[in-house]
Amino acid sequence: MKPSKLMVHHYIINGVRRIGMNALDICATFGRAGWFLVQSLNWGKGFKAPLSRLVYQVYNLGVLSLPIILVSGLFVGMVLALQGYHILVDYGSQEAVGQMVALSILREFGPVVSALLFAGRAGSALTAEIGLMKATEQLSAMEIMGVDPFKRIMSPRLWGGIICLPLLNLMFCVLGIYGGALVAVDMLGIYEGSYWANMQGSVEFYGDIVKGVIKSVVFAVVVTWIAIFQGWNALPTSMGISRATTQTVVQASLAVLGLDFVLTAVMLGGF
Numbered sequence: 001m002k003p004s005k006l007m008v009h010h011y012i013i014n015g016v017r018r019i020g021m022n023a024l025d026i027c028a029t030f031g032r033a034g035w036f037l038v039q040s041l042n043w044g045k046g047f048k049a050p051l052s053r054l055v056y057q058v059y060n061l062g063v064l065s066l067p068i069i070l071v072s073g074l075f076v077g078m079v080l081a082l083q084g085y086h087i088l089v090d091y092g093s094q095e096a097v098g099q100m101v102a103l104s105i106l107r108e109f110g111p112v113v114s115a116l117l118f119a120g121r122a123g124s125a126l127t128a129e130i131g132l133m134k135a136t137e138q139l140s141a142m143e144i145m146g147v148d149p150f151k152r153i154m155s156p157r158l159w160g161g162i163i164c165l166p167l168l169n170l171m172f173c174v175l176g177i178y179g180g181a182l183v184a185v186d187m188l189g190i191y192e193g194s195y196w197a198n199m200q201g202s203v204e205f206y207g208d209i210v211k212g213v214i215k216s217v218v219f220a221v222v223v224t225w226i227a228i229f230q231g232w233n234a235l236p237t238s239m240g241i242s243r244a245t246t247q248t249v250v251q252a253s254l255a256v257l258g259l260d261f262v263l264t265a266v267m268l269g270g271f
Contacts, residue, residue: 033229040154040228053152057160061122065168068117073172076109077101077179085188094188098195099202101180106208110173112260115219118165119252123227126157127248130231131241154228161224162217169216211267218259223252 084100130153133139142149177199184190203209227248234244 033225036154036229036232037225039150040158040225042151042155053156054160057156058164061118061126061157061160062164062168065118065121065164066171068121069114069168069172070175072113072117073105073110073175074179076113076172077105077176078183080104080109080176081180081183081188085184085190094190095194096198097184097188097190098180098199101184102177102199102203103208105173105176105180106203106212108260108264110169110176111212111215111219112256114169114172115165115216115223115256116253118161118168118220119223119227119256120249122161122164123223123248123252124245126161126224126227127231127234127245128241130154130157130228131234131236131244134232134234135236135241137236154232157228158224161227162220165220165223166213166216169212173212215260215263218263219256222255222259226252226255
């Protein structure tokens with residue numbers, strides 16, 4: 001039996017309505033997230049008490065993330081040197097391994113991989129911590145006592161992430177370059193002077209180092225923003241906190257990869 005024109009019209013109207021409702025929900029979420037970011041960036045008056053909380057967040061987000069950042073940077077540099085050597089040796093250009101390792105890490109691998117690791121380790125911890133505060137009504141208690149949870153909880157964590165990730169990125173890059181030297185010079189027998197000389201001749205301070213740091217700053221804002229926003233909006237249940245933590249890692253990772261393409265295209269003059 002064929003559906004009548006009225007039924008088809010009804011299905012079309014419902015489909016368009018669902019699409020519109022979903023679009024409105026997405027716009028409302030972006031609006032709430034934008035206002036949340038503005039409130040979290042507001043440091044507030046005075047620096048004594050907030051500064052101590054900021055220092056603690058730098059330790060919690062940065063220092064505790066050092067092991068995974070340093071070990072990952074070392075092995076990424078080693079793998080890049082090993083892969084690059086076996087590619088370049090076919091063209092007689094194995095002396096350019098240092099140049100390839102440095103440029104790859106400074107431009108792409110350093111900012112992107114350190115941001116992904118930061119999202120997995122520190123971002124998920126932030127979401128779970130704030131979600132647990134919401135579930136145990138600590139945030140509501142602060143509001144009742146006249147304490148602004150944004151200035152006491154959100155702002156130190158947001159600024160702590162913005163400070164930590166660029167520094168972690170630089171440490172990742174340094175360990176990656178030395179890891180590449182360990183493989184290229186000590187294992188594969190490339191002349192040490194060529195490794196470092198080619199690197200120094202090709203790496204530009206603004207074109208490579210500064211642009212990589214700019215990427216890491218953007219990633220730091222986005223990853224930390226997503227983490228604390230998901231914690232703030234998490235349902236006050238164990239399932240809600242678990243789902244918010246998963247969404248933090250997924251959304252932050254996708255945001256980092258998408259923004260990396262946009263920033264690379266802009267910096268290279270693609271747009």
